[in-house]
Amino acid sequence: MNYSQDFKDFVENGINNFFIGTGNPNGNILIIGKESAIASDDIEGKKWYDSNATDWNQHIQNNTCETLEYNVDENHSLRKTWGKNTWSKYQKLVDNVLEKETEKFKVDFLKNAFATEINDSPNLNTINADKSSLSERKELFKNSIFINNFPVVILACSDYIKNNQDIREIDEIFGVTYDGDDSGRYVYSTGNWFFTHHNKKRTKLVIHTRQLSMNVSNKMLENMGKVIRNHIKENLE
Numbered sequence: 001m002n003y004s005q006d007f008k009d010f011v012e013n014g015i016n017n018f019f020i021g022t023g024n025p026n027g028n029i030l031i032i033g034k035e036s037a038i039a040s041d042d043i044e045g046k047k048w049y050d051s052n053a054t055d056w057n058q059h060i061q062n063n064t065c066e067t068l069e070y071n072v073d074e075n076h077s078l079r080k081t082w083g084k085n086t087w088s089k090y091q092k093l094v095d096n097v098l099e100k101e102t103e104k105f106k107v108d109f110l111k112n113a114f115a116t117e118i119n120d121s122p123n124l125n126t127i128n129a130d131k132s133s134l135s136e137r138k139e140l141f142k143n144s145i146f147i148n149n150f151p152v153v154i155l156a157c158s159d160y161i162k163n164n165q166d167i168r169e170i171d172e173i174f175g176v177t178y179d180g181d182d183s184g185r186y187v188y189s190t191g192n193w194f195f196t197h198h199n200k201k202r203t204k205l206v207i208h209t210r211q212l213s214m215n216v217s218n219k220m221l222e223n224m225g226k227v228i229r230n231h232i233k234e235n236l237e
Contacts (some may be wrong), residue, residue: 001026001065005219006146008060014053016141021116022052024068028232029097029112030150031090032141034157034211035119035129042124049122069108086156089212089221090115092156096225114150118157125213134160140146140169142173151235152228153206163195165209175199176206192217194224205231 005023014020019036038045061063072078082105094109095102107212120137123129138161141147153174155161163170163178171177176197178184184196194209207224210216 001059001063003060004146004149006144006149010144010146011056011060013051015057016053018053018137019026019049019117019120020053020056021114022066023110023114024065024112025114025146025176026115026148028109028236029094029114029152029154029228030147031113031115031154032118032157033086033115034126034160035117036122037086037124039124046136046181066110069106072105072107080106085213086211086213087215088138090156092218093212093221093225096222099120099229102152109236117154118160131160137200138169138173148174151204152231153204154224154228155208156212158210161208168196170206170208174204174206186220186227188217191215192220194220196227203235 001024003025011020028045036045036049038049055066072082078085078087087107091107091109092102094113098112099215104148118137118141119129119131119135120133121130129169161169161173174197176199177196179196186195187193191210192215194207197206197208198204205228207227209220211225212221
């Protein structure tokens, strides 16, 4: 795999400093979740997380890549909650973008997307997560050419990032503005919604939505996929 200099710089700066992410860094879609769901007693999970930047550096040096496609077998940690957990929702969303059928217990969305977190403090439960470094992470994203080069960004982190009358974090970090209620507001229920933002040239789409897990609306994922698909067709094909 050919890695951009922007990604190489991001990885180099991240060694012993911050979490990079997982997936295809050359993909068109960046998904930013809340934080990695790793329990405090999950030794292997924490080891993977802490070595993430170093592992990416090795891939860059060796011109290799992470595994971007695999089956969620009976022994996989995602198996019991498949269909409800975040990874299965990401899979469903990207399948909707690509207009392909979702295979049960199969992960391959990572071939087309890169996933990272807005909170660099893993925890199995959001309510217990340490959120003290959120502002630092947001500043990192704002100043990262790699992060800002993605033509599609999905902020699946709910109120971890804000765009309201007083705070315009999405605008400031990603260089976009809200499309307005007439064309940029999609609400399906109290807990299912997304809002769209574009840069001035409309070559960049940023979607703000809830954490994609549990009772996320399939209709919302379908329509979000359609919005992303149309943007990619208009700008990249």
